[in-house]
Amino acid sequence: MRVVTDNLGFLLGGLLITLELTAIGFVGALLLGTVLAVFRVSPIPPLRVAGAVYVEVLRNMPLLSLLILMVFGLPVEGAVELRDRPRAVSVSWGHERLVGCRALEPCH
Helix, strand or coil: CHHHHHCHHHHHHHHHHHHHHHHHHHHHHHHHHHHHHHHHCCCCHHHHHHHHHHHHHHHCCCHHHHHHHHHHHHHHHCCCCCCCCCCCCCCEEECCEEECCCCCCCCC
């Protein structure tokens, strides 16, 4: 329990960031979903095709595949630059301390 109380500031900061990202994701998904729904029912053929392509390609792709593509594929291709990104996100507990690479910290 002392570990939690000693790191309460970090935990609350992480909670705040999680809530911010959730709100941003919700608004982004609402906007994108509304636009794509309008595209799908549009009388303009190119918009219908664009909506159909999105649904058939991206929505039918497993989420894990998209995650792997975004985290490992885009930085390699130079599309985004991620500095100090984690090499591993798995966490294993051992004798009240983290063993191995910790999530959100770069492994050296």
